[in-house]
Amino acid sequence: MDDYINEEVVEIDKVIEENKNGAMRRVTTETHHSGPDGSERRLYRMVAVSFGMLCVLQVALNISLRLESDxxxxxxxxxxxxxxxxxxxxxxxxxxxxxxxxxxxxxxxxKFESCWYFVSTEGKTWNESRQDCVARGADLVIINSRKEQRFLFALNKRFWIGLTDSETEGFWKWVDGTPLITRYWVNNQPNNGGSVSTFPGEDCVGLRDGQGQPEKTWNDLNCAEKLNWICELCNNNLL
Known part of the structure; x- marks a missing residue:
């Protein structure tokens, strides 16, 4: 009888122990599942990164809008x-x-090529002639090419051109300040009136007419002489 009772007690103890162990395993399992698993943590990180990127984009957009506004x-x-x-x-x-x-x-x-030329019908001194040209928005003619020289010669007039050595004897320059390079002097000209010491000298240049040699027509003259003159206006906007 005692043996039977002991066996029953042992069986009861086994059942209690098994129930206890099962409960502990459930508690452990439930405790393990109560925290976030690996996939959930990755999701959290993705959300955080996305939020950060949105903040950066918002800042960039604000800067861009500010710059555009400025x-x-x-x-x-x-x-x-x-x-x-x-x-x-x-x-x-x-x-x-x-x-x-x-x-x-x-x-x-x-009109000749890209320039306009005013031909006077009266005579004035070289300085007066230039003043007239300036008042017209132009200046005394500057001869830059053989074609232009021939065009002026064909006008068959005796007139002032925009060439002088009044500042430095023997140093000829145009009214725009450029030095003389191409020359169309009459033979034995310029001669300053025949003498370098002549006063007031011949410091202004006129173009002769009717000589039959279109490239030999320049002559130095006393600036106080009265000749016709030619004004030149070159402006590409007028073409």
Whole structure:
């Protein structure tokens, strides 16, 4: 009888132990699953990175919008200046157009290649002639080529050109300050009136007519003599 009772007690102890161990395993399993697993942690990291990228993009967008806004403001502020410049250019073009129309209808102006030439009908001193040209928005003619020299010779007039050595004797330069390079002097010219010491000398250049040698027509003369003159105006906007 005692043995039987002991066996029952042992069986009961086994059942209790098994139940205890099972409960502990469940608690351990449940405890293990209560925290985030590996996939959940990766998801959290992805969300955090995405949020960070969104913040960076937002900052970049704000900077871009600010820069664009500043640029638009600057362009807006420049509009009045641009408008004024365009207005001035328009007015200048209109004046040049009117000037072209006036020259085209005026027989005193002759066109050759890219320039206009005013041929006077009266005589003045070299300085007075130049003043007249300047008042017309031009200057005494500067001869730059053999073709231009021949064109002027064909006008068959005796006139002043824009060449002088009044500043330094023997150093000839044009009215725009450039030194003389190509020369179309009459034989034995320039001679300063026959003597270097002659006063007031011959410091201005006139073009002779009717000599039959178009490339030998320049002559130095006393600037106080009165000749016809030719003004030259070269402006590509008038073409």
């Amino acid at each position: 640029s638009l403001t600057e362009e807006r502020d420049q509009l009045p200046t641009s408008y004024n410049n365009l207005t001035k250019e328009r007015d200048q073009l209109q004046r040049e157009k009117d000037d072209l129309m006036e020259k085209s209808s005026n027989p005193s102006w002759n």
